[in-house]
Amino acid sequence: EEKQFHCEGCGVKLQSESPDHLGYAPPSAFEREYILCKRCYRIRHYGEIASISQNPDEYLKKLGEIANTDSLVVQVIDLFDFSGSWIPGIHRHIGKNPLLILANKTDLFPKLTKWGRVREWIYALAKDLGMKPLDVVLTSAVKGTKMEEAIAAIEHHRRGKDVYIVGTTNAGKSTFINRLIRDLEGSFEDVITTSPYPGTTLDMIRIPLDDGKSLIDTPGIVRSDRLSEWMTPEELKVVVPADTVKPRGYQLQDQQTIFLGGMIRIDYVKGERQSFVCYTSNPLYIHRTKSENADRIAGEQRGKLLVPPADPSRLPAWVKHDIHLNGQEKQDIVISGLGWISTGSEKATIRVWAPKGVQVTTRKAII
Ligand code: GDP
Structure with a gap:
């Protein structure tokens, strides 16, 4: 009987016939004692790959091939x-x-989240972005929440066709697929290596389905307008939330400022005293001060007290985003890659300083 080999990195059954399928290792690899599948091999060499700047056009070209499929x-x-x-x-x-x-990472949201509103907000955003999704499933791939619902929705909507799974890096695509495979086959653990660092999934991977069709895992797209893209792996552990976010509230009057680490500065320029609730990762340091001191503190303390980043010169320079609240309903100020700050419902002028290129937007409060 033929001996089965497994990848030392991820435990997937190894095969050497089909380079595009899961668990491929070249025949020469089988001569070694420590065998890695092609995918893990590439991930182990991530440092090397990462230093070559990733070309978004390549990813988008690959993605564009989906238009020619059914x-x-x-x-x-x-x-x-x-x-x-x-x-x-x-x-x-x-x-x-x-x-x-699949709107993933629901586990990070506080218990009080209004899921109906979240769902509405997703449909509205998708519409603004030119898409009308068939369905939205709110999942937590890490916890396994709503996985059955997600699988059922995929099965229902695919109507016997192939399924392409797409996403930007770090959305949890690999975690989802790992779990999906585990749930479907119940046999192996962590088939696809996941990682908290952007850009780990590099190949299109075909996972065969029962009816001869495939589930195709596409490469994660890197977006440079997220604050998280500027962080080192160590800093990401502070910036990207790992547990349910505990809201941190501050009663601010005008001419007060809060710093989110050394990454973001928020000045309450004008308005009545009101609450600002930060929904950011729990270990992130938040510092509150008078606005008149903020320039000095930023100058002296970024990279010291105000971290991350350890080295602020690595980040693009701060640019200001002036936000005017009309005082009608609570708003969230969303900082892409970091989280959001929920305002009170007072009329207000707020100035957000964020590294150039990082998206700062507002929306109706979701909590
Ligand atoms: P990919 O780049 O889209 O394939 O993302 P990964 O699956 O590698 O996940 C990126 C990071 O997000 C990892 O640190 C995961 O552990 C984490 N992650 C994935 N799914 C979830 C989830 O449902 N909840 C939370 N809190 N984290 C998740």
């Missing part, structure tokens, strides 16, 4: 960073194929 497209979104994890121009890339949205 398939279901599943976009995995990081619910904590919805607009930052949206694939720009997805409606062009996938052509006429239907879209299913």
Whole structure:
């Protein structure tokens, strides 16, 4: 009987016939004692790959091939960073194929989250971005929440076709697929290596389905307008939330400032005293001060007290975003890749300083 080999990196059954399928290792690899599948091999060499700047055009070209297929497209979104994890121009890339949205990482949201409102907000955003999804499933791939619902929705909407799973890096696509395979086959653990660092999934990987069709894991698209893209792996551990976010509230009057680490500065310029609630990763240091001291503190303390980043010169320079609240309803100020700050419902002028290129937007409060 033939001996089965498994990848030392991820445990997948190894095969040497089909380079595009899961668990491929070249025949020469089988002569070694420590065998890695092609995918893990590449991930181990990530440092090397990462230093070559990734070419978004290559990714988009690959993605554009989906337009010529007849398939279901599943976009995995990081619910904590919805607009930052949206694939720009997805409606062009996938052509006429239907879209299913998996809004992932629900576990990061506080218990009080109004899921109905979140869902409404997702449909509205998708519409603004030119898409009308067939369905939105709110999942937590890490916890396994709503996995059955997600699988059922995929099965229902694919109508016997191939399924392309797309997403920007870090949305949780690999985690979702790992779990999906595990749930479907119940046999192996962590088939696809996941990682908290952007850009780990590099190949299109075909996972065969029972009816001869495939589930195709596409490369994660890197977006440079997220704050998280500027962080080192160590800093990401502080910036990207790992647990349910505990809201941190501050009663601010005008002429007060809060710093989110050394990354973001928020000046309450004008308005009545009101609350600002930060929904950012729990270990992130938040510093509050008078606005008159903010320049000095920023100058002296960025990279010291105000971290991350350890080295502020690595980040693009701060630019200001002036936000005017009309005082009608609570708003969220969303900083792509970091989280959001929920305002009170007072009329206000707020100035957000963020590294140039990082998206700062507002929306109706979702909590
Ligand atoms: P990919 O780049 O889209 O393939 O993302 P990964 O699956 O590698 O996940 C990126 C990071 O997000 C990893 O640190 C995961 O552990 C984390 N992650 C994935 N899914 C979830 C989820 O449902 N909740 C939380 N909190 N984290 C998740």
